[in-house]
Amino acid sequence: MEDKRIKKYKKNNGDTAYMFNIYLGKNPLTGKDKRVTRRGFVSRREARLAIARLESGVENIFQPTDHPTFEAVYLKWFELYKNTVKESSWSNTEKLFRLHILPKIGAYKIELLTPTILQDTVNDWFNGNYKRYNIPFVYTRKVFNYAYRLDLIETNPIDKVIVPKKTNELRKSITNYFNREELLIFFEALDQCSNPVEANLFKVLAMTGMRTGEARALLWDDINLDDSSISINKTAASGADGRVIIQSPKTAHGERVIELDKTTTLILKKWKVQQREWLFLNGQHPKKKQLVFTNTCNEYINRAMPTKWMVSMINSIRITHPDFKKITVHGLRHTYATLAFEGGAEIKEVQEQLGHSNYQTTMDIYTAVTKGNKKAASEKLANFIFG
CATH class of the missing domain: 1.10.150.130 (Tyrosine recombinase, N-terminal domain)
Incomplete structure (x- = not known):
């Protein structure tokens, strides 16, 4: 017989899960009814087992x-x-x-x-x-x-x-991006950068809006340079002992295809050729499943490294541009969104490109963006920046 105490519900990501709320008698200390709620079970059977454990006293913690x-x-x-x-x-x-x-x-x-x-x-x-x-x-x-x-x-x-x-939190969030002129200055500095990984990583982040973890996990197999697209299907994160682990994107919407503009496609084509030479100079060889951005040992970039690069790059720019804005690496993602809007992209186009699951609740009522429209968002951004 089906246990009516077990209820089916939908999680925020759309998955089906099961929960229950059961009575376990009175608390001897307070005399109050003791009720326990548990959520997130993947099946009714799993929920029934949890109820059995609670009722038998196996889960009496204190x-x-x-x-x-x-x-x-x-x-x-x-x-x-x-x-x-x-x-x-x-x-x-x-x-x-x-x-x-x-x-x-x-x-x-x-x-x-x-x-x-x-x-x-x-x-x-x-x-x-x-x-x-x-x-x-x-x-x-x-x-x-x-x-x-x-x-x-x-x-x-x-x-x-x-x-x-x-009170200054909102203001900080609003200003954590480059405007068009600042981004061009930033790109000019990247062109003079001695570290090609840093230069190409920051360019791709600014021109695609992808998350840093997504870029750190990116393989050349994920990029279709003929079709000018990138498949985002994983992200790099920090594990329990500080090691780099690869896991699914931050949200269900995070798994997506990013459409590239012509300028960014060319940047990646040049970097793919240059990377082989750079690896050889560091005593490394390309791997069958080669990462797009690596350290000198041809391994995953440490999570903290892009932040160090960004601080150093902005400090070097400030030598000739003392008032140059300081932003975070994540600010390049904000930069993409802001300049794409200024370049004429629609809100839904940018939402799809960034992989926001809930960019704004009202955005879900818009018609799904076609591949051509998503590509148009990137093309509009490139045309806006480079003229």
Whole structure:
């Protein structure tokens, strides 16, 4: 007989999953009804097994007499969290807790963490050097929500915490791109760059809008220079021990075909020939599955390297252009979008090219972009920049 407690639902990416909410009696400490919700099961059978484990007491994590620390609860939450995300995500999350969250509140008994203590902690993140100060708050909330579901706390103190906001955040996001004149200056500097990998990587990022991780994972087999297109089907990320791992794109929409303009196609054709010579000069040989952009050992570029290149490149430009704008590597993606719009591209064209899953909710009502229209977006950008 089908268990009516198990419900089918749609995830944000459109996949079908199963969930349940079940009653497990009363909590001996509080006398409150104990209900447990679990989501994300790929089949009804998997959900039934989870219910059986809960009802048999196999998943009794803490005893009624336990008074676990925040760190102890986090560790149990993290075991479940690891099964719901990619390795790169849980690796970054583990680092976040280890460096920013646990040193501040890990040793506290979770039931003794008050809104005042948590507010002071959030204020410390805000006033410190941690730029993404809201991220540790979001993940701290996840652990508290988990503790509340387990009845380890009677009320959730994190709900009473106010997250400060920096007034210059929006402005920084708006200006993180090059305008047409700045991009031309940037390209002129790249033409004088002694590192051909750096020069060609930045040109391709600016002219296609692809993510840096997508470019780091790119193989020549993914590029059709005759058809002027690139198949984006993977991305490079950092694994648990800092090693480079290759995984699926950031979102379902991230798997896409990028259409190239004539200028970018020519850049890649020249680089494909030049790369062989560059590899030989570094004592390396092309591989059967050759990466488009590599380090001198013909391996994946370290995640931090493009940022170092960008800082160095902009500093060198500022020698002759003291007021030249500083942007991040990701700002080249913003540059593509901004200049494509100024060049006449439609919003839906750019959304498809960038692989945004939810660029704006209203964009989904537009007609799907044809290959010709996507190519037109890149051609318009090239014509706008180079005249």
